[in-house]
Amino acid sequence: MQTIRVNASQSYDVVIGHNLLDSCGERITQVSKAAKAAIVSDDTVYGLYGERVEKSLKAAGFEVVSFTFPHGEASKSIAVLSEIFDFLAENHITRSDVIVALGGGVTGDMAGFASASYLRGIDFVQIPTTLLAQVDSSVGGKTAVDIKAGKNLVGAFKQPKLVICDIDALSTLPEEFFIDGMGEVVKYGMIKSAGLFDKLSRHNLGNIGEILEDVIAECVSIKRDVVENDEFDTGERMLLNFGHTLAHSIEQYYNYTGISHGKAVSVGMMMMTRLAEDNGLCRKGLTDELTACLDRYKLNISVEPKPYELGEAALNDKKRMGGSINIIICEDAGKSFIKKMPVPEFLEMLKG
Ligand SMILES: NC(=O)c1ccc[n+]([C@@H]2O[C@H](COP(=O)([O-])OP(=O)(O)OC[C@H]3O[C@@H](n4cnc5c(N)ncnc54)[C@H](O)[C@@H]3O)[C@@H](O)[C@H]2O)c1
Structure with a gap:
């Protein structure tokens, strides 16, 4: 396992290694005092890894709620973002809770933007599951959704609290x-x-x-x-x-x-x-x-x-x-x- 420290406006670790999903809850307790964790994931990735991540979060003491959306770039929209906001509010997610983005760049970008703007900003953790998200989109704090005029035109800079790259998750990636x-x-x-x-x-x-x-x-x-x-x-x-x-x-x-x-x-x-x-x-x-x-x-x-x-x-x-x-x-x-x-x-x- 390798840990890379990013010293941006907020400092955080990117951990890269094998079989990290089962210990993600424990790792997240080290960067967040949240009572609740809200997982945001697309339907494909949630189907593959949602249960393991939920289990790990619960074992580490978090109350867990999960929001899923249809996979694909078309979901990276204001409409789905709005559904995420409603979901967070309905589940009484507060400013001291944490959002966990489980998926590829679409999930990370959209969950990241939700965490930048919901209640004027709450913590978020990235668990990237595509190669692109592990090497690129989960690190660096660019978050966004697409609008009609173009891709990534509405967004914010928001650094995560932690990035967990489980290489084994790539085994199911087409x-x-x-x-x-x-x-x-x-x-x-x-x-x-x-x-x-x-x-x-x-x-x-x-x-x-x-x-x-x-x-x-x-x-x-x-x-x-x-x-x-x-x-x-x-x-x-x-x-x-x-x-x-x-x-x-x-x-x-x-x-x-x-x-x-x-x-x-x-x-x-x-x-x-x-x-x-x-x-x-x-x-x-x-x-x-x-x-x-x-x-x-x-x-x-x-x-x-x-x-x-x-x-x-x-x-x-x-x-x-x-x-x-x-x-x-x-x-x-x-x-x-x-x-x-x-x-x-x-x-x-x-x-x-
Ligand atoms: N924020 C940034 O700095 C940054 C940088 C580059 C790209 N991006 C954004 O990233 C997005 C593209 O990311 P992407 O290519 O990861 O797309 P994606 O999130 O849509 O994932 C691609 C597909 O792979 C599936 N998938 C993901 N992980 C899987 C796994 N482990 N096993 C099986 N299936 C899996 C997803 O369900 C999806 O269908 C674009 O929206 C782009 O704008 C952002």
Whole structure:
């Protein structure tokens, strides 16, 4: 088991290891004096792990109530959030109680936002059960729901009191979601760790399980460092967006249904690195190495739109600032920087 301390506006531990669900109650007593714990989970994850988590919480002395919602991004909405608020109120959850988010990024983001706003803020603990949530969304305090105008447009910064990553929970995760999370894992290697990138380039989907605890811990450490330097996303945290500007345009092109986020990010990273290479902004050969690495995790896919067709949608992205856009470039594996580019120059670059 590994413990990573995050010193943001609130300090907390991220524990990563095997068979942690059965001891989650005990661990939560160490960070909360709550009498009641309100579990928020989607129907799939609750069906798989709800009973074990409830049992552990009860054994540790908590009174437990559970709210479940239909799995999937469509539930990350104001409507479901409103149901969560009603549920918390009906069950007399007070400001000294605790919300336990059990599930993937959808659950963590929405339960996190509920905990940021219910009674002006109550404590919450993350128990992420997807690879993406373990390496990314459960750490760093970004919480949100989607609205018609776009994803994650209503939310708050709210750090959890504790994050419990049980690697064994990933055993039931469908492969497509595991692959999706690997897109973000490769991104961490590219932006901050040549060592991680090298490790990933020597493993594949079949044997990454052998080093998964270390890989997750390394990703969390990278995210921790970035968040500690820039909790509120005004500078270095933008590095985490590597590949994401074009990815959002690609997802939009496919109406958010034809391609998964992790695959879109992978294509975004490959396109951006190719453009950087063509413009002398990164080491020659890096795009081929990135492509080969992504290939090992079934993430080397091609998409219909060409980079220049993605420019306009990218400019609608929240990364646009006035007449310029911040793009993330990796000059080598593990070495990234933010490049502020005038919009015309960015569009020109996309033409190749
Ligand atoms: N807050 C952040 O910093 C941040 C960062 C990245 C992504 N996100 C958000 O994360 C969300 C995507 O997260 P996600 O990919 O985890 O999606 P998700 O929560 O919808 O989970 C994906 C699917 O896997 C199922 N599932 C989860 N754990 C399982 C398990 N252990 N076994 C079997 N099935 C399981 C879920 O029921 C769901 O159907 C998006 O809404 C995105 O905006 C947030």
